[in-house]
Amino acid sequence: MRPQGNLRTAAEALVDQLVVNDVQHVFCVPGESYLAVLDAFHDRDIAVTVCRQEGGAAMMAEAVGKATGRPGVCFVTRGPGATNASPGIHIAQQDSSPMILFIGQVGRDQKEREAFQEVDYRAMFGGMAKWVVEITDPARMPELVSRAFYEATAGRPGPVVVALPQDVLVERIAAPPAPPFAPVDIAAGAADLARLREMLAGAQRPVMLLGGSRWTAEGCRAIADFATRFDLPVATTFRRAHLFDALHPCYAGDLGIGPNPKLLARVKDADLVLLVGGRLGELPSQGYELIDIPGPQMSFVHVHPGVQELGKVYRPHLAINATPAAFAAAAAGLAPLDRVPWAGAAVAAHEDYLAWSETPTEVPGGVNLGQVMLWLRDTLPADSFVTNGAGNYAGWIHRFYRFRRFATQVAPISGSMGYAVPAAVAMKRLHPDRTVVSINGDGDFLMNGQELATAVQYGLPIIVLVCDNGIYGTIRMHQEREYPGRVSATTLKNPDFAAYARAFGGFGATVAATAEFAPAFRAAQESGLPAILHLKIDPEAITPTATLQGIRAKALAAQGA
Numbered sequence: 071m072r073p074q075g076n077l078r079t080a081a082e083a084l085v086d087q088l089v090v091n092d093v094q095h096v097f098c099v100p101g102e103s104y105l106a107v108l109d110a111f112h113d114r115d116i117a118v119t120v121c122r123q124e125g126g127a128a129m130m131a132e133a134v135g136k137a138t139g140r141p142g143v144c145f146v147t148r149g150p151g152a153t154n155a156s157p158g159i160h161i162a163q164q165d166s167s168p169m170i171l172f173i174g175q176v177g178r179d180q181k182e183r184e185a186f187q188e189v190d191y192r193a194m195f196g197g198m199a200k201w202v203v204e205i206t207d208p209a210r211m212p213e214l215v216s217r218a219f220y221e222a223t224a225g226r227p228g229p230v231v232v233a234l235p236q237d238v239l240v241e242r243i244a245a246p247p248a249p250p251f252a253p254v255d256i257a258a259g260a261a262d263l264a265r266l267r268e269m270l271a272g273a274q275r276p277v278m279l280l281g282g283s284r285w286t287a288e289g290c291r292a293i294a295d296f297a298t299r300f301d302l303p304v305a306t307t308f309r310r311a312h313l314f315d316a317l318h319p320c321y322a323g324d325l326g327i328g329p330n331p332k333l334l335a336r337v338k339d340a341d342l343v344l345l346v347g348g349r350l351g352e353l354p355s356q357g358y359e360l361i362d363i364p365g366p367q368m369s370f371v372h373v374h375p376g377v378q379e380l381g382k383v384y385r386p387h388l389a390i391n392a393t394p395a396a397f398a399a400a401a402a403g404l405a406p407l408d409r410v411p412w413a414g415a416a417v418a419a420h421e422d423y424l425a426w427s428e429t430p431t432e433v434p435g436g437v438n439l440g441q442v443m444l445w446l447r448d449t450l451p452a453d454s455f456v457t458n459g460a461g462n463y464a465g466w467i468h469r470f471y472r473f474r475r476f477a478t479q480v481a482p483i484s485g486s487m488g489y490a491v492p493a494a495v496a497m498k499r500l501h502p503d504r505t506v507v508s509i510n511g512d513g514d515f516l517m518n519g520q521e522l523a524t525a526v527q528y529g530l531p532i533i534v535l536v537c538d539n540g541i542y543g544t545i546r547m548h549q550e551r552e553y554p555g556r557v558s559a560t561t562l563k564n565p566d567f568a569a570y571a572r573a574f575g576g577f578g579a580t581v582a583a584t585a586e587f588a589p590a591f592r593a594a595q596e597s598g599l600p601a602i603l604h605l606k607i608d609p610e611a612i613t614p615t616a617t618l619q620g621i622r623a624k625a626l627a628a629q630g631a
């Protein structure tokens with residue numbers, strides 16, 4: 071749309087506000103409902119990634135929010151576009167990632183008639199988004215878009231939804247841009263820190279657990295300093311392994327699905343748990359069994375940027391409302407204790423972690439995912455991104471891959487399938503110079519595998535592993551536990567995933583034996599193309615330590631008993 075005098079359209083004002091707020095990437099699927107915004111992108115310095123399905127676009131935006139701490143931005147059309155985008159909103163909620171979803175909406179003059187693709191977004195997203203707004207006054211575009219950035223990042227970050235009536239977007243306004251936004255930091259108070267030090271001084275067996283969002287690379291360095299000075303064993307919670315260097319002598323392991331029993335025992339036996347940033351939800355808390363609700367059995371210190379999270383599930387003995395990065399900086403400055411009764415505990419916990427993750431277990435079949443993870447951890451540069459979705463294959467990542475750098479694990483706490491390809495596309499778009507490996511199950515991959523076309527379109531050589539065991543493995547595992555021998559709706563007949571990659575203009579190879587993995591990975595890298603490595607996994611290799619047959623036999627025996 072050509073400018074008229076010095077008036078901008080509301081759509082132009084919107085895009086200008088994104089520029090003011092330093093947005094460099096947006097992810098979208100186009101729609102006629104927001105043509106004026108697409109037109110405004112035409113002349114502005116923002117990289118637009120056009121995707122194949124709104125679920126993929128929304129997950130890309132969420133992944134940007136997760137990895138950068140600044141809102142990831144997604145544009146979709148009304149009705150079907152918005153409903154397709156909903157998984158991204160749910161992930162942003164559960165993963166506490168800042169994200170803004172802009173949705174084209176029917177014109178104001180058509181509202182409340184159930185016009186074509188009309189949806190009430192407040193009702194639809196009310197329970198998932200932090201804030202939902204429909205901008206009905208074009209002049210308020212700068213103000214409300216600015217607020218969306220604050221809402222998405224304030225306290226505990228999350229998704230914001232902004233509906234844009236079509237006729238609002240084309241109106242011309244005189245309102246100037248709002249000033250640039252900056253996320254609001256929350257520092258821990260001196261009294262809280264003094265109390266924390268006192269509690270540590272009285273402890274015998276403390277552990278620190280890390281999770282959540284609002285971390286920075288500096289914050290991670292500071293928390294490592296704090297752990298070193300106080301000799302604290304440190305565990306990361308489900309899918310936040312990148313918050314602490316796996317080879318740091320205080321690292322005790324990953325507290326998620328299928329954790330090291332020795333780590334679980336250590337947390338259960340702790341007399342002080344310091345939880346920084348996370349919520350200790352259902353998965354890291356092992357089904358809410360690890361720590362008593364509402365009154366924890368041990369001294370419990372909870373540090374969280376969202377004041378509403380403190381005391382929501384676990385009543386803390388000390389609640390500290392702070393962003394993890396700010397807390398870490400302050401904690402690193404605490405004077406060390408003269409004597410720590412738990413001296414040596416961190417080193418012992420780290421030895422347990424190394425022993426647990428060092429050597430892959432034996433599994434049935436030609437490809438051992440444990441060996442694959444070992445090769446990746448020994449070969450990939452430390453700043454490589456590893457993305458995944460949901461499925462039992464992820465258990466090998468959590469146990470055997472070693473994250474060394476902040477924000478390199480990009481995976482949903484919400485357990486959403488279909489995440490690994492969009493997240494990889496987003497990371498490669500942001501960081502073309504870094505290696506991006508996307509790890510998927512066979513069920514998982516085909517939920518958003520079509521975004522491989524987006525990788526091809528933008529020349530993004532991501533390397534996608536598809537772990538093909540011919541089943542929705544996680545559900546089959548639960549099925550064998552609960553209904554042994556009664557296989558129902560969990561079997562898959564799969565395509566040739568290597569040929570799928572080639573059909574998209576990418577590189578494809580099939581890996582039927584562990585020894586074939588390294589050469590296939592090298593060939594994928596050398597191709598310079600987005601690549602799929604189709605890994606043939608034996609369905610019996612359902613976890614690093616269990617087979618389907620074994621689970622079935624155990625369940626049948628229990629039924630017979």
Ligand SMILES: Cc1ncc(C[n+]2csc(CCOP(=O)(O)OP(=O)(O)O)c2C)c(N)n1
Binds near residue numbers: 460485515542
């Ligand atoms: C979007 C979505 N749908 C369904 C589920 C339930 N679910 C969790 S894991 C899983 C199976 C994953 O299968 P696959 O990707 O093949 O991995 P595998 O477990 O076989 O390694 C399903 C269906 C989910 N988590 N997310």
Ligand SMILES: [Mg+2]
Binds near residue numbers: 461511513539542543
């Ligand atoms: Mg599978």
